[in-house]
Amino acid sequence: MLEKIIRRTFPGGIHPGDFKNQTKDKPIAPAPLPKEVVLPISQHIGAPAKPVVAKGDKVKKGQMVADAGGFVSAPVHASISGTVIAVEPRPHALGQKVMSIIIQSDGEDAWLDGLLGDCDADALTPVQIREKVQAAGIVGLGGAAFPTHVKLSPPANKPVDSVIINAVECEPFLTCDHRLMLERTSDVVAGLRLIMRALNAKRGYIAVEANKMDAFEKLREAAKPYDDVSMMLMEVKYPQGAELQLIEAVLGKQVPSGALPMEVGACVQNVGTTVAIYDACRYNKPLIERCLTVTGNGAGKPANLLVRLGTPIAGLMELCEASAEVNKLVLGGPMMGIAQSTSDVSVIKGTSGVLLMRSAHDFSDFQPCIRCGRCVEHCPMRLVPSDLSIICEAGRVEEMQASGIMDCKECGSCAYVCPARRPIVHWVKLGKAQLAKLKAKQPAKKPT
């Protein structure tokens, strides 16, 4: 019972309203088959994938249409069966246009012959698990979209002993991970066991925030047979689901600045990713669909949906009866999601939500910093965002590095609490770009 009393967390962070009631009781429903999908070759961190199909090619569901462009990369698979009608740049959810493979559905939704199977996942070796994950094109589905097989392949001198399942879902509004935990409870635990095996990790943790007690209880029941899996009940706080904060909250360790979690022997995987890993290992299923939440005060029928990758956002908006007054379309959650200039973008691997906002602000009416210190108190990276905002606003590039700009994960806690409504994240993003430009100009200094 102790585990229900102790609620772990990290220092800093904020308590925005969670706005999850709109969708948390709605089961995941498969979205209707799209007539056309747009699959960008870059849906992950790392090298873009290379298209292996051309205009006119017939493809089946699950067929690879773009191969990984390197080790830190991921292949892209057809999410419907049909005909490739174009390979051309299209608007991308992260901004700018990206080369995309456009497939028109033949309405049959037929799997590639011989692709699916039902294998004994328990018999897989670590190498086999990694290969299956890599071939399935799985990336982190929490939003960052880092290729998962890379996380599962730490160098020999950096063994991973703790695997943490990120079942926190700290972004307000989003509930698709919550639903996955309830609807695919045992697969989450099985996925965790696979990840632990792939990494030869001794401990597994499932971290759930206290606003999802039903999921916590179900997972605890499912994890009971395994002594090496611990349930972690977390205080409800944003950004608990940020990798570095979750590691600090669960393991009490800090990942050194600029290093990867494997530095402290940790590997964090999102719930959705974990289920995708299970599906890939058990059924050979490539990543062709994902769960996401369509929500917000501009959604007439908010829902948790199982959506094919490449599905046009405009179609989902229609499905969920988007209000005509929607004036902000955000892909992802309200804290870190990206506002779109057009609904002419498609669902990619990292799209965890479609937030439709009415009477939203662009927060252009900000005031000068009044040095209240709220941002300093709430910054989970313990930076001084007030200084950072002033330095970046003024474009003082030479001071940026020292003020820790590269440690900023752009979680937005500072901007959320700022009473002057300063667009701190906006300036930090600009500052990072300016700093990168400056560094590209200067010859790299030799390490001393």
Added chain:
Amino acid sequence: MSKLLVSASPHIRSAESISTIMWTVVVALLPAGMLGVYVFGRNALLLIAISVATAAAAEFAIQKLRGRKTTLGDGSAIVTGLLMAYIISPGAPWYVPMVGSLFAIAVAKFAFGGLGMNIWNPALAGRAFVLSGYIIAMTATWIYPSHSQIIGGLKRGGRVLKAESVDATSTTGAPTIVDTTTAATSTIGASSIVDTTSAATPRAAIKDEIKAAQDRDWRGWRSIRQAGSGPRDWLKAIYARNKTSYIDLFIGTRGGCIGETSTILLLLGGLFLIFRRVIAWQIPIFYIGAAALLGWALPIRFPGGAAWFAGDPLFSVMSGGLMLGAFFMATDMVTSPVTRKGMIIFAIGCGVITAAIRSYGGYPEGVNYAILLMNTAVPLIDRYIRPRKYGAAA
């Protein structure tokens, strides 16, 4: 679908804004000012009104001249105007708050770039200005009430106190030679229920008396020896003779500036701000703690030696402007550090300087200059006291 707005994340913000913060401070300040008006009379209300109106007009006019949108609605000028009035004597003439507020807004705030850019708390800078400009109006126009009169007045159900502007020249310089047992109650007009003396603030009464005893030189010392008691008893006797009662200090029925007198109302207002998370608890707690500790511990010189640990900490807290300063001025966000650790250092510094001025300085009260001096140190504190970054090398 309407035109889509594009802005960087986050797309939701907390409801708190600069104006909610400032107006909350105004609400928290009001009770103490209302008591000030009740105790000190109509002149106090007039001074508050002039102060707030001048601050608002100055802010409006300056922004008009600079061609900027007015920010009067954010309430920060109102806070400055209120605070300015709260820290002047209730018997001061009308132009004192006017000049003070004008200096606070035009010089202390806008000459440095406006909200967020000022180094010194505007109201305190304004007070420092009028204190040097109108020393008699600022230090010799006290109105001295006591709670028995107030309560008596309440029982009678009528207006109890009438503010009387004091003829400053008739009282300045007097207290050190008057019989100290009656200094606090010596009256200007016997018929008035409001007693006024030049040493009418509790702090000034004590300070004058200690100084007078110190000046009495060896004879005083000999009388202590003859009485067979130590310096501690000597001090205790001074406190006993001159101290305003704790109940008067607590309620606010004592001499002092308009808004600084009521310990209870300032405490309630301050706690309200802490619970609303408008101000950080670290500043008032460490400030008051340090001032009380040093007010008790710091040695008091007397003929032939010094008495340590003989002060009255409760008196230190409730007399003077410490409560108002610690809860409402040292906590000014613009002029205090941004980190919690920095706030603690800042607050302790305020407490140390306040106690030092009170014990050894020429003024009976040190809150004003203590906070101004520590305001000056804030950029330095913020430069060196920084949070330990996540993942910083051990």
